[in-house]
Amino acid sequence: MAEFTMELNDEQKEVRDWLHGFAADVIRPAAAEWDEREETPWPVIQEAAKVGIYSLDFYAQQYFDPTGLGIPMAMEELFWGDAGIALSIVGTGLAAVGVLANGTEEQIGTWIPQMYGDANDVKVAAFCSSEPDAGSDVASMRTRAVYDEAKDEWVLNGTKTWATNGGIANVHVVVAVVDPELGSKGHASFIVPPGTPGLSQGQKFKKHGIRASHTAEVILDNVRVPGSCLLGGKEKLDERLARAREKARQGGERVKNAAMATFEASRPAVGAMAVGTARAAYEVALDYATTREQFGRPIVDNQGVAFQLADMRTSIDAARLLVWRASWMAINGKPFTAAEGSMSKLFASETAKKVTAQAIQILGGNGYTREYPVERMHRDAAIYTIFEGTSEIQRLVIARTLAGVPIR
Numbered sequence: 015m016a017e018f019t020m021e022l023n024d025e026q027k028e029v030r031d032w033l034h035g036f037a038a039d040v041i042r043p044a045a046a047e048w049d050e051r052e053e054t055p056w057p058v059i060q061e062a063a064k065v066g067i068y069s070l071d072f073y074a075q076q077y078f079d080p081t082g083l084g085i086p087m088a089m090e091e092l093f094w095g096d097a098g099i100a101l102s103i104v105g106t107g108l109a110a111v112g113v114l115a116n117g118t119e120e121q122i123g124t125w126i127p128q129m130y131g132d133a134n135d136v137k138v139a140a141f142c143s144s145e146p147d148a149g150s151d152v153a154s155m156r157t158r159a160v161y162d163e164a165k166d167e168w169v170l171n172g173t174k175t176w177a178t179n180g181g182i183a184n185v186h187v188v189v190a191v192v193d194p195e196l197g198s199k200g201h202a203s204f205i206v207p208p209g210t211p212g213l214s215q216g217q218k219f220k221k222h223g224i225r226a227s228h229t230a231e232v233i234l235d236n237v238r239v240p241g242s243c244l245l246g247g248k249e250k251l252d253e254r255l256a257r258a259r260e261k262a263r264q265g266g267e268r269v270k271n272a273a274m275a276t277f278e279a280s281r282p283a284v285g286a287m288a289v290g291t292a293r294a295a296y297e298v299a300l301d302y303a304t305t306r307e308q309f310g311r312p313i314v315d316n317q318g319v320a321f322q323l324a325d326m327r328t329s330i331d332a333a334r335l336l337v338w339r340a341s342w343m344a345i346n347g348k349p350f351t352a353a354e355g356s357m358s359k360l361f362a363s364e365t366a367k368k369v370t371a372q373a374i375q376i377l378g379g380n381g382y383t384r385e386y387p388v389e390r391m392h393r394d395a396a397i398y399t400i401f402e403g404t405s406e407i408q409r410l411v412i413a414r415t416l417a418g419v420p421i422r
C-alpha cells in the first residue's frame with residue numbers, strides 16, 4: 015500500500031501539468047464553439063488521440079497509479095478545460111470499463127481497440143443502460159435479450175435512452191434482461207458490433223449543458239448478435255443466474271452486492287469532473303473580482319464578494335479531498351463502509367452547482383452572458399447531480415449503508 019501523503023509525486027505532477035496544458039491550449043479555446051454547435055468535437059478528440067490522451071493505455075496507466083489519484087487528477091484537469099468536450103473524450107471509457115469489468119480476455123482484445131479507433135480514424139463507444147422507464151430504478155429495465163440456441167445468437171429488443179455517444183458509436187455496449195424474474199441480477203451486457211442491422215439512433219437530445227457531448231436514444235429492433243458478444247460468455251452467465259435463482263429461493267440477498275461496490279469505486283471519478291468545473295468557474299470569478307472596480311475599488315475589497323470566494327475555494331478543496339479519499343480507498347481495496355464513493359460524488363456535484371452559480375453572481379451582468387464562460391460552466395455543472403446516480407440516490411445509498419440496511 016502506498017504511504018499516505020498529501021503531495022503529488024513528481025510523475026503525477028508531470029502528468030497533471032501535461033493534461034492541464036492540453037486543457038488550456040486545446041480544450042478551453044474550443045469550448046464555446048462546440049457548446050453552440052451542440053455536436054461531437056471530432057477534431058478535438060482527434061488531437062487528444064494524437065497526443066495519447068484518447069486511448070485505453072492512457073486511462074489504464076492512470077487507473078493503476080498505486081495512490082489511486084491518477085484518474086481523479088486526469089478528470090479534474092480535462093473537465094477544467096470544458097465539461098462537454100471532456101465528456102466527449104472520456105465517454106468511451108464508460109463502455110470500455112463495461113467490457114473490462116465483464117468481458118473475457120478475447121472480448122477485451124477484440125472490442126476495446128474498435129471503441130477508440132486510432133489517431134487517423136477516431137471512433138467512440140456508448141454504454142447503454144438507462145431506459146425511458148428505468149433511470150434510477152435500474153431493476154425495472156425492459157430491454158430483452160433472448161438466446162436463439164439454433165443459431166448461437168442473442169436477439170435484443172428495446173429502447174435505451176440518454177446514451178452518451180448513442181447511435182454515433184462504433185461499438186455499443188447494451189445491458190439487457192436475460193431473466194425477468196431476477197430483477198437487476200437477471201441482467202447481462204452485450205456488445206453490438208459496428209453496422210449491426212436493427213440498431214438505430216432515436217431522438218438526439220438538445221441539452222441544457224455539456225452540449226458538445228452527444229446524448230441520444232438507441233433503438234434495438236430485433237438486433238441479432240453472435241453468442242460471442244455476450245460479455246463474459248454463456249457458461250459464466252448460466253452459473254451466475256443459477257446462483258441468483260438459488261439465493262432468490264432462499265429469500266433474497268441481504269448483503270450489499272458487487273455492483274454496488276463497483277459504483278462506489280467509479281463515482282469518485284464523476285466527483286473529480288465536478289471539481290474540475292467548479293475550479294474553473296472559481297478561477298474566473300477570482301480573477302474578475304480582483305480586476306473589476308466599482309465604487310473606486312476592486313469588488314473583492316467588499317467582504318460580501320470576498321467571503322463568497324473564500325467559501326467557494328473551501329468547498330472545492332473539501333470536495334477534492336473526499337474524491338481523493340474515495341479513490342485511494344478503491345485502489346487499496348478498502349471497504350466503503352460509509353459509502354465514501356457516493357459521499358464524494360454527492361458533495362462534489364452539489365459544490366459544482368453552487369460554485370458555478372456564485373461565479374455568475376460575482377461577474378454580475380457579464381456572468382449572465384455567453385461572452386464569459388461561467389454561464390456555460392453553470393449549465394454544465396447541473397449534469398453532475400443527475401448522471402451516474404442522482405444526488406437523491408447518493409443520499410439514499412449513504413443513508414442505507416450507514417443504517418446497515420440493503421441498498422435495494
Ligand SMILES: Cc1cc2nc3c(=O)[nH]c(=O)nc-3n(C[C@H](O)[C@H](O)[C@H](O)COP(=O)(O)OP(=O)(O)OC[C@H]3O[C@@H](n4cnc5c(N)ncnc54)[C@H](O)[C@@H]3O)c2cc1C
Pocket residue numbers: 108141142143144146148149150151175176177178179221224229397400401402403404405406407410
Ligand atoms: C447528459 C446525460 C448523459 C447520460 N449518459 C448516460 C449513458 O451514457 N448511459 C446510460 O445508461 N445512462 C446515461 N444517462 C442517464 C442517467 O444516468 C439518468 O438520467 C439518471 O440515472 C437518472 O435517471 P432518470 O433521468 O430516469 O431520472 P429518475 O430516476 O426518473 O429520477 C427523477 C427524480 O426523482 C428522484 N428519485 C428517483 N428515485 C428516488 C428515490 N428512491 N428517492 C428519492 N428520489 C428519487 C431522482 O433523484 C430525480 O430527482 C445520462 C443522462 C444524461 C442527462
